[in-house]
Amino acid sequence: GAVVSQHPSRVICKSGTSVKIECRSLDFQATTMFWYRQFPKKSLMLMATSNEGSKATYEQGVEKDKFLINHASLTLSTLTVTSAHPEDSSFYICSAYGAEQYFGPGTRLTVT
């Protein structure tokens, strides 16, 4: 069964609003989680590394003030897309390390 869950699986929001995506490790603790973004027919691109109890590490070109990451517990990381715009529409996937790197089922964000 799934070891990493994401919520919601799909969200549609209006331009200018903020959206929060949750990533949970279900039966293991994860001090590190990763957030990826995937545009249609493109590869997964790492956005940031989420560290429990400390600040996230963002990849070059990813705006930390736009993509807020909070890793408040060993089983939960959240990604908030602030002031979303249509170009933020994408498939957002988180992953966490257990026995191997497990991926969540992804969240499809559509900004209208």
Added chain:
Amino acid sequence: RKEVEQDPGPFNVPEGATVAFNCTYSNSASQSFFWYRQDCRKEPKLLMSVYSSGNEDGRFTAQLNRASQYISLLIRDSKLSDSATYLCVVRSGNTGKLIFGQGTTLQVKP
């Protein structure tokens, strides 16, 4: 230059065919290598790790050539259910960061 490069395809093959995918990576310090499978609108799932000695899992064989920084995946006796996108993935150092290739799309036809 992309860190991990793959031919995006698509590869259209009949059932039962043998198909090979190739991948190159640019960072010689890369530590671990994988093939993932991704179905449409789903998350990627680990297909197999890749070792220098080569490894096989049923109809799937993976090879790694560190000197050439080249990775391959061979699928024998293709099934319709093998239709998916195959992602070449490289882990750099000990950070746990995975670098994904663009993926190669395989379509197996009856």
